[in-house]
Amino acid sequence: MPVMEPDLxxxxxxxxxxxxDGGPFSSLCWGERIAFDNPESLTLLGALAAWTDRVRLVTTVVIPQLHDPVMLAKQLATGDMLCGGRLTVGIGVGGRHEDYRAVGVDPATQTMRQMAERVAVMKRVWAGEKVTESTLPVGPPPVQPGGPELHVGTLGPKTVRSAAAWADGLAGITMDLAVDKQGELFDVARDAWQQAGKGKPHLATSFWFAIGDGDAPRAQVHRHLLRYMNWIPAEFVDALAPTTGFAGTADDLREVLQRFADIGTDEVHLIPTSQDIDQVRRVAEVIDDFS
Structure with missing residues (x-):
């Protein structure tokens, strides 16, 4: 979803x-920010549940520390009910202290340990346990037994290993389409899940994209990054933009997706850099080859 674009x-x-929902896509994803003019993630979840019938709905990512864990569990269980059990919850610690401060949360809680503690509470709620002295447990129960799948948003192996105890997969991101580096992280995840006595993790990565001809796609990515990365001095964004994300033709994208498929990627989540819906149509033509 183009949630970080203006004037939606x-x-x-x-x-x-x-x-x-009507195309060859496997999931519909959107991210969370607070100190930005994007739609609120959990309100949007309700709308997306009503507007779609087929694709999985994937938060990439929700930040548990920005929410009360019991209320977050209730909101996500409600979302899972409304979409008929199609919800996957990508969670992470986030990258902006300003989002923490905007809701009165100490940025010192921006740790994997703090996130794991909140996940544990959410799982108890989804299991139907009483986590307070209330007469009844917090509901509704999620459609998916035990709650939605949880995917950890991360870039590093240490985080992957620590999340193996509670996560079902990865909701990763690659800034520069470094397939080899992503493959190494996937290997870490496979090993960590095996060590934890669990099945194969769901392996997903994501990157910004713009599809088209000539210089226009790269310029589109650049404009988006300048707006989205507004906490970084513009000259640093200017330096990052030429190599960040994907900018190219349909054939170029097909080649990139094949490279990720070759390392065992289960899903690639494409992050829009424009609200032009033609971008979706052009990508749909490409990924028909991977359906």
Missing amino acids: DRATLRSWAQLV
Whole structure:
């Protein structure tokens, strides 16, 4: 979803959701920010549950430390009910202290340990346990027994290993399409899940994209990054932009997706850099080859 683009409205968001749902895509994803003008993630979850019928809905990522864990568990269980059990919850610690401060949360809680503690509470709620002195446990129960799948958003092997105890997979990101580096992280995950006595983890990565001809796609990525990375001096963003994300033709994207498929990637989540819905149509033509 193009949630980090300016001037969004209901019609744009609904059109994107319905086009993705009707196409060859496996999931519909969106991220969370607080100190930004994007739609609130969990409110949007309710709308996306109503606007779609087929694709999985994937938060990439929600930051548990920005929410009360019991209320977050209730909200996500409600979302899982509304979408008929199609919810996957990508979670991470986030990268902006300003988001923590915006909701009165100490940035010192921006750790994997703090996140894991909140996940443990959420899992208890989804299991139907009483986590307070209330007469009844917090509900509704999620459609998926035990709650939605949890994917950890991370770039590093240490985080992957620590999350193996509670996560079902990875919701990764690659800035520069470094397939070899991503493959190494996937190997760490496979090994960590095996050591934890669990099955194969779901392996997903993501990157910013712009599809088209000539210089226009790279310029589109650059504009998006300047706006989205507004906490970084513009000259640093200017230096990052030429090599960040994907910018190229349909054939170029097909080649990149094949490289990720070759290392065992289960899903690639493409992060929009424009709200132009034609970008979705052009990607759909490409990924028909991978359906």
